Amino acid sequence: MATSLTLSKEELRDLTGYEQPSKQLAELHRRGFHRAYIGRHGLVLERAHYEAVCQGATEKAKPKVRPIIRTPAHA
Template structure:
């Protein structure tokens, strides 16, 4: 692994088994990497520190906070 702030594209492919960003993101979230996201370039962004913390058992997956959709009557 390199020392960059985020995992490289190749590292993400190796980690998830996918090249498509949406599939990578789904697999990362399933594995507990809650802070993984799609960046402005359309590629997955996963911070190396978060990756290491989850792998070491120091970070727990967070459930996304979703607000219910309120519809006008």
């Protein structure tokens, strides 16, 4: 049997202990699954992200780019 790209509704329920997508999402985010989101047809958690987080992989935070604001020289 082929494995789907996303976790099933049953897998998400078993993983979080919740039926309601908003509660599932909050629980997943609390556990470090920050790429989970609520889509058109319910909660989405990519299997690759799930497996990576479970194996201890973390995404490196991108540095925040701050704009440089300069005042005009002729002002």
